Structure formats: C-alpha cells, structure tokens
Amino acid sequence: MRLLRTVLTGTALLVSVSLTSLPALADTADDPIVPIQKAPPPTEPPPPMRPEERGLMIFQQVCSSCHSMERAHYGDMIGLQPSVTALQHWAQQRHAGLESPIASPYPSVAVGKANNGGDYPPDLSHIARTIRGGPDYIRQMLAGYRPIPPGVTLAPHTYYNPIALTHHHKFKMRPPLHEGMITFPDGTKATIPQMASDVTAFLQWADDSHRSTRHFIGTAVLLYLALLGGVLLALWQLLKKEA
Amino acid sequence: MNDTIPPSRGWLSSRLPFLKPLCRHMARFPMPPVNLFWTLGACLMVAFGLMFVSGLFLSLHYQPDLSRAFDSVEAIERRVPSGWLIRSIHTGGVSMLFAALYLHVGRGLWYGSYKALRELVWLSGLVMMLLFMTTAFAGYVLPWGQMSYWGATVITHAVEAIPGIGHGLLVYLLGEDTLGGIALHRFFILHFTLGFIIATVIGLHVLCLHGTGSSNPTLDGPRPDRTTRPFAPFYVVKDCLAVCVFLALFAILIFFLPDLLGKLDNVIPANSLKTPADITPEWYLAPWFAMLRAVPSRLGGLIAASASLLVLFALPWLDRSPRHNATYRPLVRLGMGLFFIAFITLILAGMNGATPLWVWLSRAAMLVWFLVFLVLLPVSAYRERKITGSSTQGETP
Ligand code: HEM
Numbered sequence: 192m193r194l195l196r197t198v199l200t201g202t203a204l205l206v207s208v209s210l211t212s213l214p215a216l217a218d219t220a221d222d223p224i225v226p227i228q229k230a231p232p233p234t235e236p237p238p239p240m241r242p243e244e245r246g247l248m249i250f251q252q253v254c255s256s257c258h259s260m261e262r263a264h265y266g267d268m269i270g271l272q273p274s275v276t277a278l279q280h281w282a283q284q285r286h287a288g289l290e291s292p293i294a295s296p297y298p299s300v301a302v303g304k305a306n307n308g309g310d311y312p313p314d315l316s317h318i319a320r321t322i323r324g325g326p327d328y329i330r331q332m333l334a335g336y337r338p339i340p341p342g343v344t345l346a347p348h349t350y351y352n353p354i355a356l357t358h359h360h361k362f363k364m365r366p367p368l369h370e371g372m373i374t375f376p377d378g379t380k381a382t383i384p385q386m387a388s389d390v391t392a393f394l395q396w397a398d399d400s401h402r403s404t405r406h407f408i409g410t411a412v413l414l415y416l417a418l419l420g421g422v423l424l425a426l427w428q429l430l431k432k433e434a
Numbered sequence: 435m436n437d438t439i440p441p442s443r444g445w446l447s448s449r450l451p452f453l454k455p456l457c458r459h460m461a462r463f464p465m466p467p468v469n470l471f472w473t474l475g476a477c478l479m480v481a482f483g484l485m486f487v488s489g490l491f492l493s494l495h496y497q498p499d500l501s502r503a504f505d506s507v508e509a510i511e512r513r514v515p516s517g518w519l520i521r522s523i524h525t526g527g528v529s530m531l532f533a534a535l536y537l538h539v540g541r542g543l544w545y546g547s548y549k550a551l552r553e554l555v556w557l558s559g560l561v562m563m564l565l566f567m568t569t570a571f572a573g574y575v576l577p578w579g580q581m582s583y584w585g586a587t588v589i590t591h592a593v594e595a596i597p598g599i600g601h602g603l604l605v606y607l608l609g610e611d612t613l614g615g616i617a618l619h620r621f622f623i624l625h626f627t628l629g630f631i632i633a634t635v636i637g638l639h640v641l642c643l644h645g646t647g648s649s650n651p652t653l654d655g656p657r658p659d660r661t662t663r664p665f666a667p668f669y670v671v672k673d674c675l676a677v678c679v680f681l682a683l684f685a686i687l688i689f690f691l692p693d694l695l696g697k698l699d700n701v702i703p704a705n706s707l708k709t710p711a712d713i714t715p716e717w718y719l720a721p722w723f724a725m726l727r728a729v730p731s732r733l734g735g736l737i738a739a740s741a742s743l744l745v746l747f748a749l750p751w752l753d754r755s756p757r758h759n760a761t762y763r764p765l766v767r768l769g770m771g772l773f774f775i776a777f778i779t780l781i782l783a784g785m786n787g788a789t790p791l792w793v794w795l796s797r798a799a800m801l802v803w804f805l806v807f808l809v810l811l812p813v814s815a816y817r818e819r820k821i822t823g824s825s826t827q828g829e830t831p
Pocket of ligand 1: 471472473474475476478479482535538539542545546547548552555556558559560562563636639640643647648649650
C-alpha cells in the first residue's frame with residue numbers, strides 16, 4: 192500500500208510540474224519567430240567499404256553475368272551487403288530467391304560454352320583456393336589483358352592475356368573490367384587494378400568467409416590456454432617440490 | 435529389521451556402493467615415475483571427446499544422400515550457425531588425434547609397454563587403432579568431394595584383389611556395382627556407429643590398464659626408481675598441463691593453418707567421370723597406401739598392408755625379454771629408431787606420387803618394418819634372456 196501511494200503521489204507531482212511549465216512557453220509567443228536555419232547537411236565522407244564489399248558489387252554487376260557461385264546462396268551475401276531488400280532485389284532479377292544458389296546464367300553447359308568461345312565459365316565458389324596460383328593469379332590475370340602483339344593471331348572470341356593459364360595466353364574470357372565501369376559509394380576510383388584486387392578479395396571471402404572470425408576466436412582461445420597453462424605449470428611445480 | 439543407511443553414507447553411494455571405492459582407486463592409483471610421453475593417453479581421451487561431440491553436432495545437419503551430401507557440408511560451412519567452427523574441430527581433430535595416437539603407440543613400442551602383463555592393454559589399443567583407421571576412412575568419404583570419392587574408389591577396390599570372392603564381396607559391401615548412394619549411406623552409418631564402439635573400447639583399454647598399472651620407464655636404467663605417487667593430484671595436474679599444450683597446438687592448426695591439411699580437391703563435388711590429377715590419402719593413412727602401391731601385385735599389397743598391422747598384435751609374444759625400455763637395449767634401440775624412420779618414410783611415400791624413388795623407398799621401409807619386428811626383436815629378446823639367465827618371463831615393472 193505504501194509503495195502504491197508513493198508512486199501515485201510521484202506521478203501526480205510530475206504531471207502538475209509539467210502542466211505549470213506550459214504557460215511559460217506560451218508567453219514567448221508574442222516575439223517574432225525567427226525561422227530556424229537548417230544547417231547544410233554536413234559533407235560527411237561516405238562510410239569506407241571493405242575491399243570484399245566492393246568486390247561483391249563487381250561480382251554482381253560483372254562476373255555473375257557469366258559465372259555461377261553455386262555453393263553460395265544469394266542470402267549468404269548478407270555478410271557483405273547488410274540490406275536484405277537489396278539482396279532480394281538482386282536475386283529476383285535473376286529469377287531466384289534469397290535461399291537459392293547463385294546459379295549460372297546459362298541454361299546449359301553447351302550454351303555457356305557456345306557463348307564463350309568453347310570454354311565454360313567455371314564456378315567461382317572456391318576458385319580462390321582451387322585455381323593454380325590462387326588469389327595472386329586471379330588478381331594479376333584480371334588486370335593482365337594486353338593488346339595483341341604483332342605476329343599473334345587470335346581466333347574469334349579469344350583475347351590476349353599473357354598471365355592466363357589456359358591456351359597459351361589465348362584466353363576465352365572477354366576482358367571483364369573497364370576503367371570507371373562501376374561507381375563505388377565510398378568514392379573509390381574504379382581503376383582496373385583496383386577492381387581486380389577488390390573482386391579477388393571478394394572471391395577469397397566467398398571461399399572462406401569466416402577467416403577473420405576464425406583468427407579472432409583463435410587468438411582468444413590461445414590467450415585463454417596460455418593463462419590456464421601458466422596456472423597449471425605453477426601448480427605442477429608446486430606439487431613437484433612438495434613430494 | 436532396519437536397513438536404513440547411516441547418514442554418513444551419501445544417497446548415491448548407498449545405492450552404488452562401489453562408486454566411492456572406484457573414485458578412491460582412481461585418485462590413489464599408484465603411478466611410477468613416468469615421463470611426459472605418458473600424458474599422451476590423456477590427450478587422446480580429450481581429442482576423442484572433442485571428435486565425438488563435434489561429430490554428433492555435425493550429424494544433425496549432414497545428409498547422407500548422394501545428391502545432398504556435398505551441399506549439406508557446404509551449408510554447415512556457410513549457413514549453420516557456428517557450423518564452420520564445429521566442422522573445423524572435427525576435420526582438424528582427426529590429424530591431432532592420429533598424431534597423438536601414433537606417438538602413444540610409439541611410446542608403447544619404445545618403452546616395451548606391450549609386454550606381459552600389459553598384453554590386454556596393448557591389444558585393446560591396437561583394436562582401437564584399427565577402428566580409428568576405419569572410422570577416419572569412412573568419415574572422409576562423407577563430404578562426397580572429389581578426393582572422398584576417388585580415395586574411396588581406390589581403397590574399396592583393393593577388396594577386389596581377394597582371389598575368388600573379391601568382386602562379389604565388393605559388390606556386396608557397396609550394395610551396388612559402383613560406389614554410390616547405397617555405399618555413402620553405409621559409410622555414414624559405419625562412421626556414426628564406430629564412434630560409440632570406440633568409446634566403449636577406450637573404457638576397456640583403461641580398465642585393462644588399471645589391472646596392471648602404468649609401466650615404469652626407469653627400471654631397466656642404471657638408477658631404478660620404485661617410488662610411486664598417487665594419481666591425484668600430481669598426475670592430474672600434469673595431464674591437464676599436457677592437454678593444455680595439446681589443445682594449443684590443436685587451436686593453432688584449426689584457427690591459423692587450416693589449409694595445411696585440407697585437400698583442395700575436396701571442395702569440388704565428386705565427379706565419377708573426372709579423375710583428379712593425383713589421388714593421395716590423408717597423411718595418417720598414407721603408410722598403408724604406400725604399401726599397397728609398393729607391391730606389384732594387388733593381392734600382395736593387400737596382404738603386406740594387413741600383415742604390417744597384424745605383426746603388431748604378435749609383439750608381446752615376439753619379444754619376451756625381461757627388459758622393457760629400448761633406451762637400455764642397444765639392438766632394440768637401433769631397431770625402433772629404424773622403424774620410426776621407416777614409418778615416416780612410408781607417410782611421405784604415400785603422400786607423394788608413385789615415382790620409382792618413392793616406390794623403392796617404400797619397399798625398403800616395409801623391409802625394415804618386418805625385419806625389426808620379426809627378426810631383430812625376437813633375436814635380441816633371446817639374447818637378453820640368456821644374459822639375465824631367466825628362462826621365465828621377466829618381472830613386471
Ligand atoms: C584413442 C585411443 C586411445 C586412448 C584414449 C588411450 C588411452 C590411454 C590412457 C589414458 C593410458 C594411460 C596413460 C598413458 O600411459 O598415456 C593408456 C596407456 C596405454 N595405451 Fe592407450 N589409448 C589409446 C590408444 C592406444 C593404442 C592404439 C595403443 C597400442 C596399439 C595403446 C596402448 C597403450 C598401452 C600399452 C598403454 C600402457 C602404457 C604403459 O603404462 O606403459 N593405446 N592409453
């Protein structure tokens with residue numbers, strides 16, 4: 192009962208205080224109103240993006256028009272693109288849902304081959320790990336297209352890339368990256384080396400997306416074990432002396 | 435008539451009266467002055483426990499179905515919360531477990547732990563080793579990646595080498611002509627069940643050990659030390675310390691060096707039309723793979739590989755010298771040293787391509803393996819028994 196009464200009086204007091212303060216506000220109504228100047232929106236720099244986040248944009252706009260990433264679902268990209276609607280939109284454009292695998296755009300291997308000079312664009316799920324040369328190779332290859340040197344003739348749908356592994360530099364992937372083809376929200380200039388390195392970071396992430404968490408947990412576990420080991424070692428020394 | 439128990443005995447111990455004596459036995463278990471190699475058993479128990487628990491969690495999400503196995507593993511890696519962590523414990527744990535297992539067995543060989551009266555400890559351990567090898571092999575098939583499929587194909591087809599019944603037996607075991615969905619399901623059940631069987635055998639192993647007690651590595655030396663310490667607290671702390679170091683190595687492996695052991699080809703789904711460039715087993719099964727390859731005839735390879743394991747079962751009777759510790763048995767020290775080198779050679783040979791160099795090295799290593807156990811050990815045991823003048827079996831330290 193006592194508690195209830197205290198609460199009630201407290202509330203009553205509060206209400207009366209706020210009511211009495213209202214007329215005080217109303218008093219100032221006679222003064223001319225100076226419209227509040229809205230400060231111009233501060234020119235905050237756009238939030239910086241991680242390389243793999245830019246890489247996802249490149250994958251969405253460029254690579255995925257030929258390559259699949261079957262092992263990953265559209266929804267898995269939530270780690271790099273926190274907006275579910277944006278992901279949903281992307282998936283819908285490709286007649287898929289958040290829980291469908293990022294499939295090849297080609298209806299069949301034959302069509303894929305026919306569209307790419309006879310070589311099927313490989314799945315990119317684990318390419319960063321499985322391809323010879325790994326991420327370094329991918330990064331250099333993507334930026335490795337060169338004008339055809341004199342004396343070299345290329346079949347149609349073939350491109351000159353001295354880094355590429357297949358067909359002695361006569362590569363079947365048409366140069367995917369072009370200067371300025373993408374506008375990154377964080378203002379990063381879309382140069383070819385920049386995009387090559389960003390999309391490589393993305394492919395590494397897609398192959399092994401828990402890398403940074405893994406290192407963090409690993410460090411914590413090791414610190415814990417070091418501490419525990421120290422205590423045990425001290426205890427052991429103590430027991431050794433005792434006997 | 436009053437069979438109420440005096441309140442000094444607890445609720446549990448009045449119903450399970452052997453509980454207290456058992457705990458007392460465990461705590462006071464007299465331990466000879468053993469060295470750090472005797473902590474490997476505790477490390478193995480922890481490693482097995484981690485494998486068991488992580489395996490149970492994995493089996494909640496794994497689907498032993500030809501069309502879904504690979505994807506379910508990818509789902510564990512990418513979508514099951516903490517799935518990647520559980521899986522890395524399970525896949526990295528195998529290597530940690532086998533490393534500790536081989537060191538544990540190596541300790542037994544070097545210090546003569548297999549001898550009377552510890553034969554049952556040794557034999558139960560060997561049974562467990564065979565079970566582990568089978569379990570690891572079955573488990574490796576489950577993700578149904580390229581290496582799973584092709585490794586399993588190569589190994590299961592070794593069965594075909596058995597004369598007469600080989601092919602029929604293979605088809606019977608696989609459930610169909612080729613390695614497919616039925617076999618995958620069977621591998622899963624085998625893998626899952628063996629975990630429980632091994633848990634039981636570990637219990638038996640420790641039970642057998644508690645019949646005779648740990649051996650004393652100092653007895654053959656110049657200064658035998660017969661003092662014992664109760665297991666608790668000294669050896670509890672020592673074992674915990676060793677487990678701590680073991681877990682730290684474990685953590686370094688799975689958190690920082692996951693690619694050290696992973697096979698690239700196993701992130702590619704199994705494709706029965708495309709043979710990988712080279713089919714290599716995991717390091718812990720490599721020695722026997724090397725043996726299969728080193729013998730020109732398939733049946734011969736199968737026999738050699740099985741014999742190399744069977745000979746270990748006969749050790750307690752091949753070496754009946756009263757001396758245990760190889761440190762003080764010059765000939766045995768040489769032999770065991772050679773055997774360890776041969777074992778490592780076979781691991782390397784199994785993991786490398788079948789070039790003439792590795793094939794010949796494997797053959798030499800196999801020769802060492804059999805010579806050490808079948809000739810050197812019995813001969814030196816015979817000589818030692820003559821020297822010590824005892825025709826009976828030596829006292830058990
Ligand atoms: C996961 C498998 C295994 C577990 C959990 C295990 C556990 C243990 C434990 C806790 C001990 C007592 C502590 C020690 O001496 O290190 C022990 C002793 C022993 N183990 Fe194992 N063991 C395993 C596998 C094996 C294998 C494969 C062998 C042999 C082929 C083996 C042979 C022995 C012997 C001979 C001893 C007695 C050593 C002595 O006191 O001289 N064990 N084991």
